[in-house]
Amino acid sequence: MTRSGQNRLRSFTLHALLAPLAVVWLFPLWMMAVFSTMPDHGIFSSDVVLWFGTSFTDNVRNLQADTDFMRALTVSVFVGVVYTVLSVMLTSMAGWALARYRFLGKTAVLGIILGTITLPYFVVVIPQFVMVARDFKLANTWFALIVPPLFNSLGVLFMRQSFSMMPPDLFDAARVEGVKEWRIFLYVALPLARPTIAALSIILFLHSWNNYLWPLLISSDRSMFTAPVALGSLVGLTKVSWGGIMAGAVLLTGPMLVVFLLLQRHFIAGISAGAVK
Amino acid sequence: MADLTLKSVVKRYGTFEIVHGVSLGIEDGEFVVFVGPSGCGKSTLLRMIAGLEDISGGEISIGGRVVNDVEPADRGIAMVFQSYALYPHMTVEQNLSFGLRMNGNPKEDTDRRVKRAAQILRIDQLMERRPKQLSGGQRQRVAIGRAIVREPQVFLFDEPLSNLDAELRVQMRVEIARLHKELGVTMVYVTHDQTEAMTLADKIVVLRDGNVEQIGRPLDLYDDPENTFVAGFVGSPKMNFLAGRVVGADGKTATIELVNQHEAQLKLGLSDAPTPGEEVTVGVRPEHFVDAGKGACDITVDIDVAEHLGSTSYVYAGTGSREPLIIEREESRHGDERRLTVGIPAKRAFVFAGDGRRLR
Numbered sequence: 001m002t003r004s005g006q007n008r009l010r011s012f013t014l015h016a017l018l019a020p021l022a023v024v025w026l027f028p029l030w031m032m033a034v035f036s037t038m039p040d041h042g043i044f045s046s047d048v049v050l051w052f053g054t055s056f057t058d059n060v061r062n063l064q065a066d067t068d069f070m071r072a073l074t075v076s077v078f079v080g081v082v083y084t085v086l087s088v089m090l091t092s093m094a095g096w097a098l099a100r101y102r103f104l105g106k107t108a109v110l111g112i113i114l115g116t117i118t119l120p121y122f123v124v125v126i127p128q129f130v131m132v133a134r135d136f137k138l139a140n141t142w143f144a145l146i147v148p149p150l151f152n153s154l155g156v157l158f159m160r161q162s163f164s165m166m167p168p169d170l171f172d173a174a175r176v177e178g179v180k181e182w183r184i185f186l187y188v189a190l191p192l193a194r195p196t197i198a199a200l201s202i203i204l205f206l207h208s209w210n211n212y213l214w215p216l217l218i219s220s221d222r223s224m225f226t227a228p229v230a231l232g233s234l235v236g237l238t239k240v241s242w243g244g245i246m247a248g249a250v251l252l253t254g255p256m257l258v259v260f261l262l263l264q265r266h267f268i269a270g271i272s273a274g275a276v277k
Numbered sequence: 278m279a280d281l282t283l284k285s286v287v288k289r290y291g292t293f294e295i296v297h298g299v300s301l302g303i304e305d306g307e308f309v310v311f312v313g314p315s316g317c318g319k320s321t322l323l324r325m326i327a328g329l330e331d332i333s334g335g336e337i338s339i340g341g342r343v344v345n346d347v348e349p350a351d352r353g354i355a356m357v358f359q360s361y362a363l364y365p366h367m368t369v370e371q372n373l374s375f376g377l378r379m380n381g382n383p384k385e386d387t388d389r390r391v392k393r394a395a396q397i398l399r400i401d402q403l404m405e406r407r408p409k410q411l412s413g414g415q416r417q418r419v420a421i422g423r424a425i426v427r428e429p430q431v432f433l434f435d436e437p438l439s440n441l442d443a444e445l446r447v448q449m450r451v452e453i454a455r456l457h458k459e460l461g462v463t464m465v466y467v468t469h470d471q472t473e474a475m476t477l478a479d480k481i482v483v484l485r486d487g488n489v490e491q492i493g494r495p496l497d498l499y500d501d502p503e504n505t506f507v508a509g510f511v512g513s514p515k516m517n518f519l520a521g522r523v524v525g526a527d528g529k530t531a532t533i534e535l536v537n538q539h540e541a542q543l544k545l546g547l548s549d550a551p552t553p554g555e556e557v558t559v560g561v562r563p564e565h566f567v568d569a570g571k572g573a574c575d576i577t578v579d580i581d582v583a584e585h586l587g588s589t590s591y592v593y594a595g596t597g598s599r600e601p602l603i604i605e606r607e608e609s610r611h612g613d614e615r616r617l618t619v620g621i622p623a624k625r626a627f628v629f630a631g632d633g634r635r636l637r
Contacts, residue, residue, distance in 0.1 A: 139438075167360055169359070169360045169362035172327075172358070174364075176356045178350025179377070
């Protein structure tokens with residue numbers, strides 16, 4: 001068999017093995033999209049339906065009536081954007097300090113940051129809730145939704161890695177030129193870290209967008225519900241509108257899927273940053 | 278413009294001392310080159326002058342002002358880095374003007390300085406390009422331009438040519454020499470390339486392991502090295518070292534027998550007379566060998582390899598010692614000789630004691 005024939009056979013075998021796996025993974029997503037277009041009685045009918053129905057707008061209308069989903073989406077977008085911007089600012093400043101300055105206790109600080117990664121979120125979330133809701137009485141506020149999850153140790157390490165890889169001569173050159181430290185950070189370091197910041201922003205925004213537990217705990221006021229919490233609140237009702245929930249899930253997933261597909265180059269580049277070199 | 282003085286400058290990292298009390302005076306407008314092998318502390322010394330490294334001991338003054346605790350920007354210096362350190366996201370024009378803009382320098386003055394630097398370095402056509410769109414030589418010019426716009430009292434160069442290819446290096450070397458003549462400011466230049474040191478410097482500082490081995494004008498170091506290290510470091514190809522033993526000394530002259538050279542004896546004027554029986558090293562530069570019979574003694578060697586460069590030839594010969602002997606010969610077409618006999622002139626032979634110190 002020729003070399004190209006061998007390659008073709010290998011490629012065919014690989015696809016034959018991977019294609020069923022892809023189907024298994026994509027099937028729930030497909031069914032979510034299908035169910036979002038069907039009335040509730042259709043979803044629970046004994047016939048197996050794999051193609052779209054016509055009830056998507058009805059489902060969205062029901063969803064809106066039950067939960068004010070558009071407002072929840074707006075809250076999610078606002079929280080996501082503010083959280084991402086603030087978190088990028090904080091993590092890059094912390095990463096810069098840890099990458100470029102010598103100070104007392106730096107190793108200890110780095111150790112603590114690394115340590116927090118190993119703590120499961122569920123260990124932190126209860127004390128965090130007690131502190132924010134009971135002690136500071138900040139439940140149902142924008143502050144409570146956005147600020148407590150802001151500190152992102154993975155983000156700090158991500159940014160630190162990015163700054164560490166930049167040639168130190170660049171910053172020394174700026175120092176010799178009399179450029180102030182914060183300007184070096186702002187005008188030299190940050191622009192050079194743009195690819196990392198892009199990747200980190202996507203990760204942070206996704207994190208905020210998908211966050212369910214913290215917004216659920218800290219917001220009992222419906223006007224402060226984020227989209228996942230609003231969707232979740234439907235499940236407890238006596239009559240559960242699965243069509244509406246699926247429509248909401250599509251609205252929640254769709255934009256993220258588009259964003260991911262558009263920016264996946266940055267996303268993957270960011271994840272593998274520091275793996276080589 | 279300013280002079281530069283180092284008084285017993287020390288650099289320690291923890292308990293590890295890497296620069297051991299260097300003292301040095303550099304006059305206004307002088308071109309001084311720090312030269313030495315990797316790890317000798319030359320770049321650290323330069324960075325201490327720049328203020329990028331703290332000084333563990335001693336004193337550095339620029340223009341009569343002690344600058345130990347002065348910020349790099351306030352020392353009146355500008356530095357050109359080995360890696361060029363150009364800001365990759367800025368155009369050439371932005372790279373040149375960045376420092377001035379950040380410090381709130383008036384726009385007209387910034388424009389004037391940038392324009393002048395661009396003209397001096399002939400990079401006017403490249404102002405809108407980014408560093409990655411420039412060749413190595415162009416990047417180096419921009420890096421130098423960034424130093425020029427600061428109008429400093431002292432220019433510091435940290436191995437600026439080491440990333441360039443051989444041809445470009447020669448070209449840029451000439452450029453830097455021209456720049457020094459044109460600007461007339463004090464320049465301190467770090468390199469491990471002795472050719473750069475010899476061609477550029479008014480004064481060379483040879484460093485080894487954080488110590489100054491010798492300071493002097495290029496030809497003084499070449500003609501009158503103080504030890505085997507300087508003798509071997511200055512000059513290209515490097516000086517040959519032959520093992521010898523003192524067989525006679527009368528206070529004014531000494532007779533040295535060359536080991537592995539069939540008892541060839543060399544009679545030299547040495548007032549710093551070694552005692553008979555003492556092991557010494559005789560240094561002869563490749564270009565100083567003469568025809569057989571015309572020197573103080575002759576040696577015969579087996580030729581390993583001969584390199585013919587056209588105007589001159591280098592003969593590499595085995596002598597029984599570790600390093601081959603290099604002999605420069607003017608005529609490049611001398612056939613397929615296997616053995617060669619050459620003379621060592623007494624005036625061109627250097628004698629060093631066992632500890633490397635020069636005996637005169």
